Amino acid sequence: MNRVLDYIDSHWQEALADVMRLCRQPSISAQGVGLEETAELLAQMMAEYGVPCQILPSKGYPVVYGELRGDSPTTILFYNHYDVQPPEPVELWSSPPFEPTVSEAKLRGRGVSDNKGNIVARLLAIKAFSQVRGRPPVSVKFLIEGEEEIGSLNLPAFVAQNRQLLAADACIWEGGEVNWKGQPLITLGLKGILYVELEARGAQRDVHSSMATIVPNPAWRLVWALASLKDWEENILIPGFYDEVQAPTEQEIEAVQAMPSEEEELKQGLGLEHFVKGVSGFELKYRHLFQPTCNICGIAAGYTGAGSKTVLPCQAKAKLDFRLVPKQRSEDILNKLRQHLDSHGFSDITIEFTEAEDPARTPLSSPFVAIVCDAAREVYGTEPVIVPTSAGTGPIASFTETLGLPTAHAGVEYPDSRAHAPDENIRLEDFIKGIKYIAAILERCSKLKA
Amino acid sequence: MNRVLDYIDSHWQEALADVMRLCRQPSISAQGVGLEETAELLAQMMAEYGVPCQILPSKGYPVVYGELRGDSPTTILFYNHYDVQPPEPVELWSSPPFEPTVSEAKLRGRGVSDNKGNIVARLLAIKAFSQVRGRPPVSVKFLIEGEEEIGSLNLPAFVAQNRQLLAADACIWEGGEVNWKGQPLITLGLKGILYVELEARGAQRDVHSSMATIVPNPAWRLVWALASLKDWEENILIPGFYDEVQAPTEQEIEAVQAMPSEEEELKQGLGLEHFVKGVSGFELKYRHLFQPTCNICGIAAGYTGAGSKTVLPCQAKAKLDFRLVPKQRSEDILNKLRQHLDSHGFSDITIEFTEAEDPARTPLSSPFVAIVCDAAREVYGTEPVIVPTSAGTGPIASFTETLGLPTAHAGVEYPDSRAHAPDENIRLEDFIKGIKYIAAILERCSKLKA
Numbered sequence: 001m002n003r004v005l006d007y008i009d010s011h012w013q014e015a016l017a018d019v020m021r022l023c024r025q026p027s028i029s030a031q032g033v034g035l036e037e038t039a040e041l042l043a044q045m046m047a048e049y050g051v052p053c054q055i056l057p058s059k060g061y062p063v064v065y066g067e068l069r070g071d072s073p074t075t076i077l078f079y080n081h082y083d084v085q086p087p088e089p090v091e092l093w094s095s096p097p098f099e100p101t102v103s104e105a106k107l108r109g110r111g112v113s114d115n116k117g118n119i120v121a122r123l124l125a126i127k128a129f130s131q132v133r134g135r136p137p138v139s140v141k142f143l144i145e146g147e148e149e150i151g152s153l154n155l156p157a158f159v160a161q162n163r164q165l166l167a168a169d170a171c172i173w174e175g176g177e178v179n180w181k182g183q184p185l186i187t188l189g190l191k192g193i194l195y196v197e198l199e200a201r202g203a204q205r206d207v208h209s210s211m212a213t214i215v216p217n218p219a220w221r222l223v224w225a226l227a228s229l230k231d232w233e234e235n236i237l238i239p240g241f242y243d244e245v246q247a248p249t250e251q252e253i254e255a256v257q258a259m260p261s262e263e264e265e266l267k268q269g270l271g272l273e274h275f276v277k278g279v280s281g282f283e284l285k286y287r288h289l290f291q292p293t294c295n296i297c298g299i300a301a302g303y304t305g306a307g308s309k310t311v312l313p314c315q316a317k318a319k320l321d322f323r324l325v326p327k328q329r330s331e332d333i334l335n336k337l338r339q340h341l342d343s344h345g346f347s348d349i350t351i352e353f354t355e356a357e358d359p360a361r362t363p364l365s366s367p368f369v370a371i372v373c374d375a376a377r378e379v380y381g382t383e384p385v386i387v388p389t390s391a392g393t394g395p396i397a398s399f400t401e402t403l404g405l406p407t408a409h410a411g412v413e414y415p416d417s418r419a420h421a422p423d424e425n426i427r428l429e430d431f432i433k434g435i436k437y438i439a440a441i442l443e444r445c446s447k448l449k450a
Numbered sequence: 451m452n453r454v455l456d457y458i459d460s461h462w463q464e465a466l467a468d469v470m471r472l473c474r475q476p477s478i479s480a481q482g483v484g485l486e487e488t489a490e491l492l493a494q495m496m497a498e499y500g501v502p503c504q505i506l507p508s509k510g511y512p513v514v515y516g517e518l519r520g521d522s523p524t525t526i527l528f529y530n531h532y533d534v535q536p537p538e539p540v541e542l543w544s545s546p547p548f549e550p551t552v553s554e555a556k557l558r559g560r561g562v563s564d565n566k567g568n569i570v571a572r573l574l575a576i577k578a579f580s581q582v583r584g585r586p587p588v589s590v591k592f593l594i595e596g597e598e599e600i601g602s603l604n605l606p607a608f609v610a611q612n613r614q615l616l617a618a619d620a621c622i623w624e625g626g627e628v629n630w631k632g633q634p635l636i637t638l639g640l641k642g643i644l645y646v647e648l649e650a651r652g653a654q655r656d657v658h659s660s661m662a663t664i665v666p667n668p669a670w671r672l673v674w675a676l677a678s679l680k681d682w683e684e685n686i687l688i689p690g691f692y693d694e695v696q697a698p699t700e701q702e703i704e705a706v707q708a709m710p711s712e713e714e715e716l717k718q719g720l721g722l723e724h725f726v727k728g729v730s731g732f733e734l735k736y737r738h739l740f741q742p743t744c745n746i747c748g749i750a751a752g753y754t755g756a757g758s759k760t761v762l763p764c765q766a767k768a769k770l771d772f773r774l775v776p777k778q779r780s781e782d783i784l785n786k787l788r789q790h791l792d793s794h795g796f797s798d799i800t801i802e803f804t805e806a807e808d809p810a811r812t813p814l815s816s817p818f819v820a821i822v823c824d825a826a827r828e829v830y831g832t833e834p835v836i837v838p839t840s841a842g843t844g845p846i847a848s849f850t851e852t853l854g855l856p857t858a859h860a861g862v863e864y865p866d867s868r869a870h871a872p873d874e875n876i877r878l879e880d881f882i883k884g885i886k887y888i889a890a891i892l893e894r895c896s897k898l899k900a
Contacts, residue, residue, distance in 0.1 A: 227677035
């Protein structure tokens with residue numbers, strides 16, 4: 001194994017050059033820019049790293065699929081994506097977003113952390129084994145999609161239709177990070193999401209507000225409908241909303257208790273006097289990771305410019321997202337939302353469905369979790385932080401549930417990596433350690449089927 | 451009196467030319483365009499019509515005040531305004547808004563109906579008396595302000611400080627109209643208004659919606675606060691909101707019963723299946739004229755563009771207007787709104803006050819109403835429609851209550867005059883009849899103190 005790590009030490013700069021090469025090619029899924037070009041460049045690069053691969057069609061942007069046989073019967077599936085967020089606002093970048101730049105021991109550019117840096121780190125870890133030993137200790141598969149930044153709408157169907165192709169023993173998630181103390185976070189789950197737009201309509205056109213005596217106001221109907229969804233104490237009132245919520249296990253609760261608190265920093269950074277319902281300490285972490293949400297992302301009706309306009313609007317819209325926890329299902333929640341509105345007299349309010357992903361968590365008792373923890377201790381020289389679930393969202397159910405794979409985050413990011421924001425960056429030290437971390441995980445995984 | 455009417459018949463075209471002259475001078479209070487110039491032009495024109503006048507300072511744009519002694523101890527006060535609405539959208543006009551144009555027996559241009567046509571009609575009626583008889587049958591006073599289109603914010607103080615100057619026996623409102631059947635509407639009151647902007651604030655900046663578990667969302671707070679103001683049955687829930695609402699008199703109810711219905715046309719025009727609470731017939735008219743409102747003019751928070759953005763907004767705003775009926779007071783309702791929010795736990799929601807006017811109605815039993823009705827029958831040859839109050843708003847309380855004057859609408863407009871809209875216009879026949887109507891009212895008012 002030392003020879004593998006030595007190889008990484010003497011070749012990471014070539015991998016860094018390849019991250020820059022990959023990041024010079026824009027691949028903005030939200031804007032439809034450069035996706036096919038990036039898939040082709042990536043396939044070529046994977047071949048260079050010794051991972052045979054092919055570009056598979058999906059209903060959306062193509063999937064890049066790679067596979068390399070290893071020394072043991074174990075197979076590890078890497079989930080990644082080659083699309084990136086739009087670079088805007090470009091004027092806030094210190095250097096052009098698609099001209100990756102190294103300075104102060106960091107690499108800056110759109111996609112360096114999310115998710116192209118992670119792709120190349122994984123490729124170098126595998127190449128190190130191939131160069132030193134002829135082949136990696138386990139078989140590896142890559143599923144690299146091009147629609148993660150726009151909700152992975154076509155991924156669940158692709159995974160469901162390719163169960164055999166994607167069969168494996170564990171999945172390594174697209175990325176992962178260390179905290180400010182240098183401890184790697186081993187995140188084991190993600191929440192799901194249901195994103196909808198509600199719309200109420202009234203008269204055919206806006207009318208003078210003196211008509212409010214007799215002309216129905218859709219802004220009022222929307223406000224009443226929204227207020228019926230959640231009470232002032234943050235309880236979501238949709239019948240059956242909490243039915244499928246699964247209580248966290250004792251191990252998950254212990255892990256959350258052990259997680260460092262960043263409560264005061266967060267409160268200060270956001271200028272808040274207190275959090276929702278005044279929660280703090282363990283209650284805060286528990287609520288944040290294990291509770292579902294019903295959130296107003298936006299609402300608009302009528303005149304909202306300067307000064308006063310006496311108008312009765314003809315239309316009102318709200319965008320809502322529900323963050324879901326196991327075993328809630330986005331489709332079920334959508335049905336329950338419709339039923340709730342209907343039974344409260346709001347059948348006139350339409351629901352446009354925009355985005356859906358289901359939640360999933362890998363149990364802490366999974367042998368794969370112990371393997372990743374051991375690898376983390378070895379490479380980072382410190383105890384990792386086990387995070388039973390992120391509060392964020394991704395297409396994790398396709399892997400944890402559809403394919404039945406234990407799934408853990410591991411990657412090259414740090415708390416100031418600024419994914420989705422200007423000056424996205426990674427530290428070179430994290431890049432090097434992230435490559436070694438993947439190598440260490442693969443090495444240990446050979447025992448997964450033993 | 452016939453000689454006075456003859457004089458009007460042979461001189462209305464000169465008055466029409468003066469309306470055009472006055473309308474060629476823009477006077478857009480919302481944009482601060484041409485107000486002083488218009489006040490000076492108007493003062494000069496009034497002198498030409500034999501009404502001595504002066505330009506008086508106010509806290510806002512100046513007031514043009516004119517006064518002419520008549521033959522009897524009675525004094526009639528005319529309330530008018532020389533400011534106009536902005537002409538935008540200019541591209542929808544058939545001819546340039548500030549180049550008044552006569553075609554198809556109509557005069558078109560910004561201000562011809564609201565309110566410059568009415569000013570000149572009144573001046574010609576007075577000049578007719580002066581020319582034929584030496585002076586008018588009653589003394590007349592003119593209060594012509596320059597801020598009506600921006601809420602007359604300085605008028606109440608001006609009137610209160612000039613009670614003696616403005617002392618009179620009755621007030622003729624700025625304008626008035628005939629319906630499609632040619633019946634003049636004798637409107638005797640206006641609703642009041644309270645316009646406010648509510649604002650809720652959360653974190654210092656928008657955050658990712660996965661934080662909705664723990665970061666307070668001001669959009670929810672605003673929705674909850676709004677929903678606490680009015681229930682699904684349109685009952686306004688602010689404690690004491692209805693306390694001062696005065697039941698209409700029997701005469702007012704009878705007048706509303708006699709008003710022609712335009713219910714079906716309105717429903718079709720707006721594409722509505724039913725009105726608020728399913729009201730129709732007398733109930734519809736009653737509700738529209740005698741009930742106060744609480745209306746959402748606009749609401750905005752977070753992301754409201756295309757597609758989905760998972761954001762938790764840091765700010766939420768709503769614009770509300772309350773239309774008030776006698777004896778509600780805008781200041782009292784503002785206080786009660788604040789108390790309601792505080793007592794419901796919404797003391798964090800700020801209220802910005804934008805506009806306020808108090809409601810007022812003249813009783814149908816006032817002798818002045820009978821005089822105006824008689825004058826209407828004589829000039830229009832048909833029964834007038836008595837409208838106890840409009841559902842709209844204006845600074846009427848300054849006249850009906852502060853000065854204690856019975857106040858009635860009388861003017862040159864018709865249902866398609868398009869006040870505030872492109873192609874504002876009056877029909878020439880209405881202009882001529884409107885001049886004679888004013889003359890007939892003045893003639894009869896000489897008996898008001900008898």
